[in-house]
Amino acid sequence: xxxxxxxxxxxxxxxGLEKNDVVFVVxxxxxxxxxxxxxxxxxxxxxDGSESPPAFDNNSSAEFNDLxxxxxxxxxSGRDHTSEDSEDEGRxxxxxVALPADADVQFRFFIAVVCHPNGTKNSARTLIIRKWETHxxxxxxxxxxxxxxxxxxxxxxxxFGYHNGYYKVERGWLTDxxxxxxxxxxxxIKLWKNKLQNKNVHIKMxxxxxxxxxxxxLQQLEGHCxxxxxxxxxxxxxDQPAFSITEIAxxxxxEATFKYQSQFGRAYHDDEFLIFNVAVRYPETVxxxxxxxxxxSRSFPGEPPNHIGFSYLLPSTLQASVGIxxxxxxxxxxxxIGQLTVEYVTIKPIPDFxxxxxxxxxxxxxxxxxxxxxxxxxxxNSFKCQTSNCANVRENTVASLKTAAYHGADMVEFDVQLSKxxxxxxxxxxxxxxxxxxxxxxxxxxxLEIPVKDLTLQQLHLLKDLYYPGDSxxxxxxxxxxxxxxxxxxxxxxxxxxxxxxxxxxxxLEDHQPFPTLQTVLQELEQHVGCNIEIKWTMQLKDGTxxxxxxxxxxxxxxIILKVVLENGxxxxxxxxxxxxxxxxxxxxxxxxxxxxxxxxGITSKYPTYHDPRCQTIPMAMRHALAADMxxxxxxxxDILRDPSQxxxxxxxxxxxxxxxxDNNNKDxxxxxxxxxxxxxxxxxxxxxxxxxxxxxxxxxxxxxxQKTLIALAQxxxxxxxxxxxxxxxxxxxxxxxxxxxxGGSESDDSVGGTNVxxxxxxxxxxxxxxxxxxxxxxxxxxxxxxDQKMKSDSDIICTSSSTEVLAxxxxxxx
Numbered sequence: 099x100x101x102x103x104x105x106x107x108x109x110x111x112x113x114g115l116e117k118n119d120v121v122f123v124v125x126x127x128x129x130x131x132x133x134x135x136x137x138x139x140x141x142x143x144x145x146d147g148s149e150s151p152p153a154f155d156n157n158s159s160a161e162f163n164d165l166x167x168x169x170x171x172x173x174x175s176g177r178d179h180t181s182e183d184s185e186d187e188g189r190x191x192x193x194x195v196a197l198p199a200d201a202d203v204q205f206r207f208f209i210a211v212v213c214h215p216n217g218t219k220n221s222a223r224t225l226i227i228r229k230w231e232t233h234x235x236x237x238x239x240x241x242x243x244x245x246x247x248x249x250x251x252x253x254x255x256x257x258f259g260y261h262n263g264y265y266k267v268e269r270g271w272l273t274d275x276x277x278x279x280x281x282x283x284x285x286x287i288k289l290w291k292n293k294l295q296n297k298n299v300h301i302k303m304x305x306x307x308x309x310x311x312x313x314x315x316l317q318q319l320e321g322h323c324x325x326x327x328x329x330x331x332x333x334x335x336x337d338q339p340a341f342s343i344t345e346i347a348x349x350x351x352x353e354a355t356f357k358y359q360s361q362f363g364r365a366y367h368d369d370e371f372l373i374f375n376v377a378v379r380y381p382e383t384v385x386x387x388x389x390x391x392x393x394x395s396r397s398f399p400g401e402p403p404n405h406i407g408f409s410y411l412l413p414s415t416l417q418a419s420v421g422i423x424x425x426x427x428x429x430x431x432x433x434x435i436g437q438l439t440v441e442y443v444t445i446k447p448i449p450d451f452x453x454x455x456x457x458x459x460x461x462x463x464x465x466x467x468x469x470x471x472x473x474x475x476x477x478x479n480s481f482k483c484q485t486s487n488c489a490n491v492r493e494n495t496v497a498s499l500k501t502a503a504y505h506g507a508d509m510v511e512f513d514v515q516l517s518k519x520x521x522x523x524x525x526x527x528x529x530x531x532x533x534x535x536x537x538x539x540x541x542x543x544x545x546l547e548i549p550v551k552d553l554t555l556q557q558l559h560l561l562k563d564l565y566y567p568g569d570s571x572x573x574x575x576x577x578x579x580x581x582x583x584x585x586x587x588x589x590x591x592x593x594x595x596x597x598x599x600x601x602x603x604x605x606x607l608e609d610h611q612p613f614p615t616l617q618t619v620l621q622e623l624e625q626h627v628g629c630n631i632e633i634k635w636t637m638q639l640k641d642g643t644x645x646x647x648x649x650x651x652x653x654x655x656x657x658i659i660l661k662v663v664l665e666n667g668x669x670x671x672x673x674x675x676x677x678x679x680x681x682x683x684x685x686x687x688x689x690x691x692x693x694x695x696x697x698x699x700g701i702t703s704k705y706p707t708y709h710d711p712r713c714q715t716i717p718m719a720m721r722h723a724l725a726a727d728m729x730x731x732x733x734x735x736x737d738i739l740r741d742p743s744q745x746x747x748x749x750x751x752x753x754x755x756x757x758x759x760x761d762n763n764n765k766d767x768x769x770x771x772x773x774x775x776x777x778x779x780x781x782x783x784x785x786x787x788x789x790x791x792x793x794x795x796x797x798x799x800x801x802x803x804x805q806k807t808l809i810a811l812a813q814x815x816x817x818x819x820x821x822x823x824x825x826x827x828x829x830x831x832x833x834x835x836x837x838x839x840x841x842g843g844s845e846s847d848d849s850v851g852g853t854n855v856x857x858x859x860x861x862x863x864x865x866x867x868x869x870x871x872x873x874x875x876x877x878x879x880x881x882x883x884x885x886d887q888k889m890k891s892d893s894d895i896i897c898t899s900s901s902t903e904v905l906a907x908x909x910x911x912x913x
Contacts, residue, residue: 106196109256110190115188120211122138123205126456133455204237206236211228276378278443279375283441287301300391302389306386306410343377347375350370382413388411419653422440423440424437458691469777472628473503477782477784492610497609506784507795523615524619528634558612627670628673630673636648637709657688682726686726695756702734716744720753728753730777734757734759745775762780
């Protein structure tokens with residue numbers, strides 16, 4: 099028997115659309131695309147039904163003011179949406195869809211650009227997401243609701259981005275396009291002509307298609323010579339690629355968000371940091387024209403500048419994911435007049451990944467998530483020079499992470515890198531030290547440092563710890579566990595080796611073994627403990643040297659790690675972080691689910707300075723986080739203690755701020771940092787320094803509150819079921835679970851805890867409701883050490899209901 103249908107009109111008002119923007123609705127049912135953006139339903143602009151939908155293909159091009167839109171959520175208080183909308187109420191888009199009458203519907207609106215691969219309207223489309231609604235609780239249509247329109251009336255349009263009393267829209271992620279970011283800093287423009295010295299040079303970046311289109315327009319131009327020496331601003335741009343956009347951000351307080359570049363680009367001043375963000379679909383056929391302009395001292399307002407020259411960046415020079423180029427600057431008379439040095443990063447979408455739009459945590463943070471306790475590498479650094487300050491469980495192991503959780507850590511921080519066979523493993527250092535000396539020769543042993551990247555997972559798991567007597571660099575020595583004749587049998591750390599006393603007795607304990615895989619950690623660790631996943635990658639120091647010569651392609655490296663997290667993270671609170679600013683920008687664009695925070699050491703006397711200016715101060719880190727649309731930053735406590743006012747500076751820009759460093763390993767300092775308003779403090783030995791009265795994660799507390807709500811709903815449902823005779827159709831317990839638990843609490847301002855309880859009775863209890871009802875009576879949230887993850891079945895539906903809020907934290911502990 100066919101299920102009954104109801105006709106529903108989706109109607110939304112959208113202001114500020116660009117020329118090629120298209121409005122869509124996507125939802126949880128197949129009729130609405132099952133959260134797949136490419137299967138979403140396109141809405142039609144009202145009073146203009148004859149107009150064919152705009153789309154990009156290989157014969158079209160366009161310009162956009164803002165490819166991704168403005169990201170905003172409850173933390174972004176600087177934008178006045180009301181005043182913006184008052185100028186342009188927006189156009190109304192609508193579409194009628196037949197929906198099952200017996201199903202609850204969840205849906206969101208989004209804006210995209212439509213691309214057709216072969217240029218025909220009937221070919222399979224690809225959507226490039228520009229903006230999408232990201233409220234924790236999607237828009238809802240209850241089951242058994244009647245049609246929302248008649249021949250005489252239609253529903254009032256909803257406001258794009260406004261739901262549950264607040265506005266929340268975020269930028270899209272990479273689906274089919276590639277972004278190339280060109281970084282211009284450290285005074286990269288060298289001009290050799292005397293008359294150009296001490297001039298402010300304006301720079302403009304324009305993508306140029308190297309493959310001619312077959313459009314009618316171009317056919318008409320055949321036989322006409324286009325002077326390639328002219329600026330792209332003074333000729334017809336016939337070679338602009340299909341779907342391209344160039345934006346620019348400058349790392350200062352006024353321009354630290356990407357905006358469409360002006361007609362003659364942007365002036366470069368000494369010591370500035372400019373980023374050109376260019377999005378294209380086919381990067382292998384696109385070159386990048388750089389035009390240079392100079393205003394004369396006699397120019398009057400409104401007069402265009404002089405075009406002094408240009409450069410080309412060819413795709414053949416952009417093969418690696420990251421790199422640095424030096425190209426000549428050629429005058430309009432084809433003479434070399436200078437050179438440009440530019441660093442670049444290519445950001446590609448994860449290939450063939452089944453994205454969904456059911457939820458995003460990328461910019462969500464609740465106000466009560468303040469002063470969180472984060473376990474550094476689990477229970478703490480276990481290989482310091484002073485063993486008295488070491489954690490008593492080996493760092494970055496499953497045991498260390500579980501122990502930190504048992505002692506009340508809200509989150510645990512750990513480090514991820516790839517083995518030679520491309521398996522994400524948990525380990526902090528880039529190198530391991532290996533000895534193959536016999537046991538009797540231990541005092542005279544030689545050490546061989548081998549990068550983790552050069553060892554397979556199997557080889558890493560064959561390594562065992564060994565002490566070496568020496569000057570105490572705090573490193574750990576490993577040996578291959580091959581045979582008794584080849585290697586020593588002892589397991590020591592440097593300092594304990596001097597005392598000939600073993601610190602760890604864990605050879606036979608699986609959870610204590612080094613180099614656990616990322617997948618193992620995500621599967622074994624208690625679900626209510628958040629994970630701050632630091633991505634390890636080589637950094638360039640200010641003196642030009644690198645921490646490591648890395649063999650992996652950066653896009654491949656990140657794609658592998660991301661897939662493991664996306665496939666095994668579930669509803670866990672997860673945040674990505676890295677000291678590398680480009681990795682942070684890439685992680686933000688490559689996925690649509692988890693937040694990213696930028697790790698920075700700021701001004702420090704303890705560590706060498708990095709090459710990239712974005713890494714050198716807290717204000718620069720803050721600007722990078724704003725430009726890349728990240729959740730926040732994670733700063734070195736040394737710089738916070740030097741100037742505590744920086745905490746307010748960061749929070750006033752709507753960013754989350756965490757802190758890390760050895761200064762945190764003090765109870766008084768931890769309390770001081772929490773009073774300053776830090777959202778989380780990352781520290782060692784959480785079993786000693788955590789002063790919580792009840793040692794449990796804040797997310798476990800959230801889950802318990804959600805459980806109480808569910809029990810109340812179950813009791814209400816039971817009371818209603820025992821009431822006399824039937825009842826009116828209403829919200830069942832199952833739908834209440836969806837509506838009240840999916841977001842982990844009220845989100846009227848995206849920052850409030852608790853759950854809005856709807857105690858509407860439904861006497862018509864279906865079997866699914868009875869099953870959930872029984873489940874809520876028997877459910878127990880346990881904070882037991884080594885909690886069995888097999889519990890992630892039905893009970894997790896309840897216990898993780900509050901974990902739809904992801905917090906932002908990250909910490910990388912340096913040696």
